[in-house]
Amino acid sequence: MSELKALLFDVDGTLADTERDGHRVAFNLAFDDAGLDWHWSVDDYAWLLQVTGGKERMRFFIEQKQPPLPANVDLESMIPELHRSKTDHYTHLLGEGRIPLRVGAERLINEARESGMRLAIATTTTPANVTALLENTLGAESIDWFEVIAAGDVVPAKKPAPDIYQWAMQQMQLQPGECIAFEDSENGVISVRDSGIKAILVTTNHYTEDHDFNGATTVIDQFGDPGNPLRNIEGVKIDSGFVDMAAVRQIHAAVN
Numbered sequence: 001m002s003e004l005k006a007l008l009f010d011v012d013g014t015l016a017d018t019e020r021d022g023h024r025v026a027f028n029l030a031f032d033d034a035g036l037d038w039h040w041s042v043d044d045y046a047w048l049l050q051v052t053g054g055k056e057r058m059r060f061f062i063e064q065k066q067p068p069l070p071a072n073v074d075l076e077s078m079i080p081e082l083h084r085s086k087t088d089h090y091t092h093l094l095g096e097g098r099i100p101l102r103v104g105a106e107r108l109i110n111e112a113r114e115s116g117m118r119l120a121i122a123t124t125t126t127p128a129n130v131t132a133l134l135e136n137t138l139g140a141e142s143i144d145w146f147e148v149i150a151a152g153d154v155v156p157a158k159k160p161a162p163d164i165y166q167w168a169m170q171q172m173q174l175q176p177g178e179c180i181a182f183e184d185s186e187n188g189v190i191s192v193r194d195s196g197i198k199a200i201l202v203t204t205n206h207y208t209e210d211h212d213f214n215g216a217t218t219v220i221d222q223f224g225d226p227g228n229p230l231r232n233i234e235g236v237k238i239d240s241g242f243v244d245m246a247a248v249r250q251i252h253a254a255v256n
């Protein structure tokens, strides 16, 4: 049995519901600014989310849908330019306080800190987006609560590749058995699983509730709070109605 030492959090969909009203909106604003007649609807975006990474997602869209493109366009410069603009829009949306953390996330992070757990972020999104979310929800000092912020292009292969979790563990000199990961999507679970981490807690959301979470230890609909209980969906059950450190330890111990 390994000792639990660290909590590794995905960001998009897990700590906050950023995709529908954040990333998607920012992509559309960037398309408008660039004079592109493209629009990603709430439904289209469910399909687009199969590809992680904003640059990778735009390339996938262009290849699959062949939308109208400006004459003589060079995709190798257009995609990064569009992505810079999208990141600007996204961080502005966060700055307006439009996207709160999900139910129970702040409570769990605070309890983990109080109990001496090490914390890290393992995400596909751009580092500036993580900083903006943390600053605008938990406060500027919260960035330092996370020992490692593993994000974006720090590894060449994004989720579902295991690289981002392996990179975070390497930086922290942790073994997979010493960690628990928090995810919301099928790609996220595959990434964690293939990194060797066995303890995986999934909170579903609008876009991921029908995903295949094979390999997850526990699947619930939200972290929950006292008075706002979670719903157990699959795997190890949480009886208290919300995820606290006792539940986190129970989930870790069930598979380590």
Ligand code: XBP
Pocket (backbone or CB within 6 Å): 010, 011, 012, 013, 019, 023, 051, 052, 053, 054, 055, 086, 122, 123, 124, 125, 126, 129, 159, 185, 187, 188
């Ligand atoms: C998050 C993503 C990201 C964001 C966009 O996946 O797929 O691509 O949608 O971020 P996960 P960027 O939650 O599995 O890490 O545009 O900054 O790439």
Ligand code: MG
Pocket (backbone or CB within 6 Å): 010, 011, 012, 013, 014, 183, 184, 185, 188
């Ligand atoms: Mg996610």
